[in-house]
Amino acid sequence: MEKKRVLIVGLEPADVQLIRQSVGFDYLILHYDVLPKVQLVSGQLLAESTTVPGKFLLVDAVIFHGIYENDFDLITMLALWNGPCLPGARGMMDLRQRIPGLARALQVSRFTGIKRGMVINQDNYFSEKESVAKWGVWHCGEDKAKFTGDWASSETSVIEEFITGEAVRIMIIGDISWQIKLTGDTWLKSIHNEGSGQMDIDTELLADGKRIARHFGLEIVGIDYMVGSNGQKYLLEVNHIPNVTVFSFVNEAFIEFAKTWIAAIKLSENY
Incomplete structure (x- = not known):
């Protein structure tokens, strides 16, 4: 019987090491700090080996942390796969944009209670009240601007009363x-x-x-x-993926939760 293989994307190496030490020899950890090459084949999730380029390995579970420019397709694949994923892939997909x-x-x-406005692509918006425009699909947004009166968008934006x-x-x-x-x-x-x-x-x-x-x-x-x-x-x-590294009390809780979560994973029936 093969060991469970956990794909970890985006976590700091020190955090991955703490998880690796905790789970011991019962699990194989496949760690990427960037988006890995992945495939979904007949319901099975595979990720490229970190040591043998072109070789794809069966994955039992995924821990995903970070926001990448082109990660929406990968998150959608995880949701379609519907295997063990932390955080839940469907929620990440629904909230990523x-x-x-x-x-x-x-x-x-x-x-x-906020009555929001929205403009699509490049457009003009007028507000009598002091307002905030937020543009871009990233959760921090490409940028934000506070304005009163006329404002011109460079891309699709949400406008909120300040x-x-x-x-x-x-x-x-x-x-x-x-x-x-x-x-x-x-x-x-x-x-x-x-x-x-x-x-x-x-x-x-x-x-x-x-x-x-x-x-x-x-x-x-x-x-x-x-x-x-x-x-x-x-x-x-x-x-959908809040930063868990800024505060030590959050980071420690996340690592402990990840350890417990991995230990609870049931071995895939494919093995």
């Missing part, structure tokens, strides 16, 4: 969750800013985040909200 993913998430969230308040992220890994304050030196907020960090969890936001995670079948997810100065809450974005 930021604007369609937002539209899907808004059907689930309680906090849908909300004064606090930006937060509900981070979920399995049964563990946190609320993280997003900060920035300007109106743009991010987990990467030095002032960002853990804060008390808002139970309403957590319940909403768990509802979204269940809907998309994601064991790992980061959901961004804005809490307005008036106390109103608004869904901003659902991150």
